[in-house]
Amino acid sequence: MSHSLPALRRRAGAQAQPAAPRVGAAGGPVPVITVQRLVKSYGVGQAAVHALAGRLDGRGRPLGVDLSIHQGDFVAIMGSSGSGKSTLMNILGCLDSPTSGRYLLDGTDVGGLDEHQLSLVRNRKIGFIFQSFNLVPRTTAVAQVELPLAYAGVRSAERRRRAMAALTLVGLADRADHRPNELSGGQQQRVAVARALVTAPAMLLADEPTGNLDTRSTDDVLAIVDRLNASGRTVVLITHEDEVARHAKRVVRLVDGQVTSDVRQAPLAGPPPALLDPHGFAEHSLHAHPTPPSQPAQPARSAQSVQSAQTGVQG
Amino acid sequence: MNPLQTLRFAVGGLAANKVRSGLTMLGILIGVAAVILLLAVGNGSEQAVVDSIDALGTNSLTVTSGTASASSTATTIQPLTVADAKALANTTAAPDIAGVAPEVTTSQTAIYNGVSHSVSSVIGTYPAYFQAANSKVSTGDYFSDDDVLNARKVCVIGSVTASDLFGTASPVGKVITLGGTPFTVVGELATKGTSTSSFNNPDDTVIAPLPTVQNAFTGFGSLSQILVEAKTAADTTNATNEITTLLMGTHGISSASAVDFQVSSQTTLLATRSSSTQTLTVLLGAVAAISLLVGGIGITNIMLVTVTERTREIGIRKAIGAPKSAIMGQFLAESTLLSLIGGALGVITALIGSHFTIVGIKPAVIPASVYGSFAIAVAIGLFFGSYPANRAASLRPIDALRHE
Numbered sequence A: 001m002s003h004s005l006p007a008l009r010r011r012a013g014a015q016a017q018p019a020a021p022r023v024g025a026a027g028g029p030v031p032v033i034t035v036q037r038l039v040k041s042y043g044v045g046q047a048a049v050h051a052l053a054g055r056l057d058g059r060g061r062p063l064g065v066d067l068s069i070h071q072g073d074f075v076a077i078m079g080s081s082g083s084g085k086s087t088l089m090n091i092l093g094c095l096d097s098p099t100s101g102r103y104l105l106d107g108t109d110v111g112g113l114d115e116h117q118l119s120l121v122r123n124r125k126i127g128f129i130f131q132s133f134n135l136v137p138r139t140t141a142v143a144q145v146e147l148p149l150a151y152a153g154v155r156s157a158e159r160r161r162r163a164m165a166a167l168t169l170v171g172l173a174d175r176a177d178h179r180p181n182e183l184s185g186g187q188q189q190r191v192a193v194a195r196a197l198v199t200a201p202a203m204l205l206a207d208e209p210t211g212n213l214d215t216r217s218t219d220d221v222l223a224i225v226d227r228l229n230a231s232g233r234t235v236v237l238i239t240h241e242d243e244v245a246r247h248a249k250r251v252v253r254l255v256d257g258q259v260t261s262d263v264r265q266a267p268l269a270g271p272p273p274a275l276l277d278p279h280g281f282a283e284h285s286l287h288a289h290p291t292p293p294s295q296p297a298q299p300a301r302s303a304q305s306v307q308s309a310q311t312g313v314q315g
Numbered sequence B: 001m002n003p004l005q006t007l008r009f010a011v012g013g014l015a016a017n018k019v020r021s022g023l024t025m026l027g028i029l030i031g032v033a034a035v036i037l038l039l040a041v042g043n044g045s046e047q048a049v050v051d052s053i054d055a056l057g058t059n060s061l062t063v064t065s066g067t068a069s070a071s072s073t074a075t076t077i078q079p080l081t082v083a084d085a086k087a088l089a090n091t092t093a094a095p096d097i098a099g100v101a102p103e104v105t106t107s108q109t110a111i112y113n114g115v116s117h118s119v120s121s122v123i124g125t126y127p128a129y130f131q132a133a134n135s136k137v138s139t140g141d142y143f144s145d146d147d148v149l150n151a152r153k154v155c156v157i158g159s160v161t162a163s164d165l166f167g168t169a170s171p172v173g174k175v176i177t178l179g180g181t182p183f184t185v186v187g188e189l190a191t192k193g194t195s196t197s198s199f200n201n202p203d204d205t206v207i208a209p210l211p212t213v214q215n216a217f218t219g220f221g222s223l224s225q226i227l228v229e230a231k232t233a234a235d236t237t238n239a240t241n242e243i244t245t246l247l248m249g250t251h252g253i254s255s256a257s258a259v260d261f262q263v264s265s266q267t268t269l270l271a272t273r274s275s276s277t278q279t280l281t282v283l284l285g286a287v288a289a290i291s292l293l294v295g296g297i298g299i300t301n302i303m304l305v306t307v308t309e310r311t312r313e314i315g316i317r318k319a320i321g322a323p324k325s326a327i328m329g330q331f332l333a334e335s336t337l338l339s340l341i342g343g344a345l346g347v348i349t350a351l352i353g354s355h356f357t358i359v360g361i362k363p364a365v366i367p368a369s370v371y372g373s374f375a376i377a378v379a380i381g382l383f384f385g386s387y388p389a390n391r392a393a394s395l396r397p398i399d400a401l402r403h404e
Helices: A085-092 A115-124 A141-151 A156-169 A185-197 A215-230 A278-283 A299-314 B003-015 B018-056 B082-088 B128-132 B145-149 B159-166 B210-218 B233-251 B266-309 B311-319 B324-353 B367-394 B397-402
Strands: A033-042 A049-052 A065-069 A074-079 A100-105 A126-129 A203-207 A234-239 A250-255 A258-264 B060-065 B097-112 B115-125 B137-140 B154-157 B175-178 B181-189 B205-209 B225-230 B261-265
Touching (some): A049 A085, A065 A258, A115 A126, A115 B311, A115 B324, A126 A185, A141 A156, A141 A185, A185 A215, A215 A234, B018 B367, B082 B097, B097 B233, B205 B210, B225 B233, B233 B261, B266 B367, B311 B324
Parallel strands (some): A203 A234
Antiparallel strands (some): B154 B205, B175 B181
């Protein structure tokens, strides 16, 4: 039952896999995301700049990036500014299209979808969290969270119920009627998380979700992401902070549009590192915490709330 | 996305920028109100002309002495006489003529109880005049054929003459002195209304039997004119031909180009006047339509600004799965809502404004202009909003999100 990730096939010196993905009850090990020979260039000819290139062939042409991510994984993509991580993320989120290469989402080739089908994919399959929150201005928190459901054609009462369930999950039920300018950065990002997960998407994409947040809010948001992953949601997260990457089960590093390392920190199946051993995780935190953060330290309570929110979100 | 949800988003978008939305609506409001109101003013002046013609009597024809044009070959001009009038009254020779009223006109000063009033037209005529000239008595009665035969000193006076001489008291049965001759007032005419276009006030008049006026003021010579009433408005052409034939007989004229009299109908006069006011209406309407178009361009402008300003928001909405149609629908609904509300307020403004007299004209709202301008305003919103809406909807999510 051993299975090696396709992404690692072509990479020399691949690091050992701590655990191979298991074939779960949900079905075969079909990756949620498969990216093959993906290239993204700006400009043409000699002036072309490759934001995503992968290794170059003998004549200096990009071979493209290969990557595949399985159901339930929690992947952190790391890299310095200009490494192509945001470009990769925008392509994964169907916000941008690659110059060449294939992107299979849940087995569907995204390149063959038209504009309307892409909007459906963005709406149903992907929950996107941005560094700059990207909430719609002058709109209350609950209306923000309802927005994806409105575009999905969910009826008003059902929409309100599911939006409130998602807000409860991120601990902002009491801020439902607040507008973005009445919320702190951390609260805004939690609203954005609620908005990303309200349609129960297969995967959550987060582009530096904690980049604009203080450590306290960072812990709040990451705790939510940890719990979402623990409940089976695939998470892909971009960051340049090691402290954030510690939460992931797998860390992919990009340098100059090329995957340079791919490390598994925790088994694909099972909870993410922060929930696997909460106390040990907190002790090794790079942040100076006089006391362990409250939310991840209560696995029983959070597991329960995830459970209730799950039924709310998916019902 | 159901339509209600789209509408809700659109209202939210408009409410976010109340001043801007308000000013854009004002543009459409002024455009729609101008179209309705200016057309109403044009129509009102046209109506006023038609009314004044109606007041004169649409069936009536006026026969005056003199040649019609410079090309006339008439050598001498015979005056119109009572004999001419009697010839016209022959119902076998002129079956389309309902009544004939020979007229003499003068102006005299009327005195009652020391109050003096200069009457602009003192008319001596037959009772048929009242019918032909569309003059109706409001109090008292007309004078009769018997009064004419006996040349009695009785008269019917206009409402302005009555109020000037008698104030609010009833003039019927009172005796006024007209140019030194006493006349008993037997009736007062109903107000015809001051027509701005006629230089003679039709309500400032004294009408008395023809022989009485001839005896007292003008003498028994020629008539000023003969007023002829055709049976119906449609018969005026036939009646005109009959008059021409009969009078050519009495005047001994054989050639139609040598006639020494003119027959004019009120309707020909009116047609000339109303065509000139129609030109005015068209001009006013064109100016108003331009202002409506300018209002429409204002919508495009504001929607373009809105799209640019909200590019990021569009990106966010697309990133969370808004299809192109939803974005398009939202912005189209916003622009249509602007024009719809602006148009509705414009209609209300115009309907209120039409209750006031504008430059001496009572506006008469044309219902078609209300529906038409409102529909055009809404169409303008759709048409001028579709370009910005399409631009917003066609943005790629990543470009929209990166927009600052």
